[in-house]
Amino acid sequence: MLIVTQLRLRPFFGAGKTLDMRHPLVAGNWKMNGNRESIVALIASLLETRCEAEVAIFPPYVYIPLVAASVEGSGISVGAQNVSEYQSGAFTGEVASGMLRELGCRYVIVGHSERRSRYGESNQQVAEKFYAAQQDGLIPVLCVGETLEQRERGEALSVIAAQIDAVIDRCSLDAVCEAVIAYEPIWAIGTGKTASAKQAQAVHQEIRQQLGDSGAKTRILYGGSVKAANAAELFSQPDVDGALVGGASLDAEEFSEICKRA
Numbered sequence: 001m002l003i004v005t006q007l008r009l010r011p012f013f014g015a016g017k018t019l020d021m022r023h024p025l026v027a028g029n030w031k032m033n034g035n036r037e038s039i040v041a042l043i044a045s046l047l048e049t050r051c052e053a054e055v056a057i058f059p060p061y062v063y064i065p066l067v068a069a070s071v072e073g074s075g076i077s078v079g080a081q082n083v084s085e086y087q088s089g090a091f092t093g094e095v096a097s098g099m100l101r102e103l104g105c106r107y108v109i110v111g112h113s114e115r116r117s118r119y120g121e122s123n124q125q126v127a128e129k130f131y132a133a134q135q136d137g138l139i140p141v142l143c144v145g146e147t148l149e150q151r152e153r154g155e156a157l158s159v160i161a162a163q164i165d166a167v168i169d170r171c172s173l174d175a176v177c178e179a180v181i182a183y184e185p186i187w188a189i190g191t192g193k194t195a196s197a198k199q200a201q202a203v204h205q206e207i208r209q210q211l212g213d214s215g216a217k218t219r220i221l222y223g224g225s226v227k228a229a230n231a232a233e234l235f236s237q238p239d240v241d242g243a244l245v246g247g248a249s250l251d252a253e254e255f256s257e258i259c260k261r262a
Helices: 036-046 061-071 097-102 113-118 123-135 148-152 156-171 173-177 197-217 228-235 252-261
Strands: 025-029 054-058 077-080 107-110 139-144 180-183 219-222 242-245
Touching: 025 219, 025 252, 036 061, 036 252, 054 107, 061 077, 097 123, 107 123, 123 139, 123 156, 123 173, 139 156, 148 156, 156 173, 156 197, 173 197, 180 197, 197 219, 197 228, 228 242, 228 252, 242 252
Parallel strands: 025 054, 025 242, 054 077, 077 107, 107 139, 139 180, 180 219, 219 242
Antiparallel strands: none
């Protein structure tokens, strides 16, 4: 049985960089990695981290109960990496948002580039997943981003705008502004390449402008080979409110250092 040590993360009520509602968020997407032994060790280490940011971790479905129980009362939030657009029914292998909520999830990722590219999720399907998640009280983390080819053709901003517009059309502008958006340039995910802080800021600023006045409260994260070495520069940008961290979130020391820089 896992014995949880006392968390030393600071509570989630401090002021953000420009607006109280935009408190930094660092989210760790574990993808399809880990086992019980490695997760117990990783959580134990994270519980010793001291930082100003809100921290959320997204384990594989089967480990959500273990992680939720391990971090209960600590201030660390738990999320799922995907969700069905359906509430119930004959959908073998799918998991509904209400089920995730019952397991203790606060967040859920929708529209991750791997789901879009590997499993063919369209903007419209992502919008339906976003809607289902919000209906059951989860906070969607809406992932948007462009391929290298789209960026080189000058289409990055239009691609991202279309991804966001699909959700606005289904759920409303206010619904999107109440969620979290994660900009993840596909060419920088798991490649070791990272958008420069200036590039990330430019896209984040465009996203916030697309959302209008209500977007002032929306947390926009950067995702794409985030490491402790580049986190501080990324987080110093006025429209970068944290990070969606992939591989580095599996390394307790590295992920803790990223959290401390937010």
